[in-house]
Amino acid sequence: MGLILKIFIPLLGLALAYYFYSAPENFNEEMLRGKRVIVTGASSGIGEQMAYHLARMETHLLLTARTEAKLQKVVERCLELGAASARYVSGSMEDTTFPDVVVKEAENTWGGLDMLILNHIGFSHFNYFNGDVEHVRKLLETNFVSYVAMTVSALPMLKESDGSITVISSMAGRIGTPFIAPYSATKFALEGFFSSLRHEFIIEKVNVSITLCVLGYIDTDSAVRAVSHAVWDTPAPKEECALEIIKSGALRQRELYYPPRLVSNLLLLHAIAPDFLDSLIRNNYKLENIRRT
Numbered sequence: 001m002g003l004i005l006k007i008f009i010p011l012l013g014l015a016l017a018y019y020f021y022s023a024p025e026n027f028n029e030e031m032l033r034g035k036r037v038i039v040t041g042a043s044s045g046i047g048e049q050m051a052y053h054l055a056r057m058e059t060h061l062l063l064t065a066r067t068e069a070k071l072q073k074v075v076e077r078c079l080e081l082g083a084a085s086a087r088y089v090s091g092s093m094e095d096t097t098f099p100d101v102v103v104k105e106a107e108n109t110w111g112g113l114d115m116l117i118l119n120h121i122g123f124s125h126f127n128y129f130n131g132d133v134e135h136v137r138k139l140l141e142t143n144f145v146s147y148v149a150m151t152v153s154a155l156p157m158l159k160e161s162d163g164s165i166t167v168i169s170s171m172a173g174r175i176g177t178p179f180i181a182p183y184s185a186t187k188f189a190l191e192g193f194f195s196s197l198r199h200e201f202i203i204e205k206v207n208v209s210i211t212l213c214v215l216g217y218i219d220t221d222s223a224v225r226a227v228s229h230a231v232w233d234t235p236a237p238k239e240e241c242a243l244e245i246i247k248s249g250a251l252r253q254r255e256l257y258y259p260p261r262l263v264s265n266l267l268l269l270h271a272i273a274p275d276f277l278d279s280l281i282r283n284n285y286k287l288e289n290i291r292r293t
């Protein structure tokens with residue numbers, strides 16, 4: 001108890017003082033007007049919603065995903081909403097040459113880049129791990145290695161603009177949960193890689209911010225289709241989630257938790273009572289609805 005009083009309380013005081021004195025400036029939509037932004041996985045879900053918010057904020061947009069027909073529609077809508085410009089490149093991030101193709105498109109069109117928003121994920125089953133090693137290898141390429149490759153290609157432009165990188169992660173990138181082992185692995189990989197890279201940027205005075213977004217369950221069609229039969233939770237709205245991601249990137253925050261209360265509480269519980277949290281997690285599934293495939 002003495003130790004807690006002597007060390008913990010002053011540390012807490014310091015942490016609070018630091019938190020309040022370094023409170024970030026407020027978000028203002030003007031911050032983004034005219035910025036050149038790449039959004040990956042922008043044909044549906046959270047990526048599509050980010051594109052619409054960014055369009056309203058009058059940014060220049062380069063969107064990417066595999067399905068050309070969907071991207072065309074999203075681009076049209078972005079132009080209606082007020083985007084300074086909007087275009088797309090279609091292709092698969094499973095193709096190791098594609099990340100560079102996307103970044104080159106930005107370079108050729110704009111000659112620079114301000115924000116890189118990495119959001120896409122490849123399809124993965126929600127089920128017991130079935131031993132498919134090849135799937136894990138491919139998913140790592142799509143969900144993780146392509147993020148690294150996009151970052152490497154875009155870095156010269158981002159350095160020049162004092163730009164930002166926003167990486168969409170998940171609770172599953174911080175805490176293990178069942179039935180998504182390959183997906184979870186790719187998100188842990190992102191967290192490790194980009195947290196390490198953030199240190200190096202600071203050490204080397206590279207003024208490119210890295211924001212990691214830790215998301216809970218969001219109401220996108222694909223997520224609802226994959227898990228609604230197996231969990232009790234209600235998903236949070238993708239429109240608000242998309243806006244919070246954009247704000248956190250524009251404010252150059254270290255990380256975003258969304259929904260904030262839920263994610264903070266789970267991470268705190270994970271730190272102080274991991275076994276207890278694990279049992280809560282396992283009790284949260286309707287196991288009878290999950291059949292081995």
Ligand SMILES: NC(=O)c1ccc[n+]([C@@H]2O[C@H](COP(=O)([O-])OP(=O)(O)OC[C@H]3O[C@@H](n4cnc5c(N)ncnc54)[C@H](OP(=O)(O)O)[C@@H]3O)[C@@H](O)[C@H]2O)c1
Nearest residue numbers: 041043044045046065066067092093120170218220222223
């Ligand atoms: N929704 C949630 O509950 C939730 C929770 C935590 C974290 N997140 C994270 O939030 C992000 C967005 O999730 P979401 O729910 O919005 O997903 P989504 O609706 O399924 O969107 C995924 C996007 O990635 C694209 N994509 C799929 N395979 C691809 C490939 N091989 N190459 C390039 N693009 C590909 C899809 O378009 P095409 O099919 O046209 O390629 C689509 O635009 C992801 O990083 C996800 O991990 C979501």
Ligand SMILES: *[C@@H]1O[C@H](CO)[C@@H](O)[C@H](O)[C@H]1NC(C)=O
Nearest residue numbers: 161162163206207208209252
């Ligand atoms: C880093 O970039 C941000 C955003 O452009 C800018 O506000 C800040 O002053 C820059 N910091 C340094 C040290 O150049």
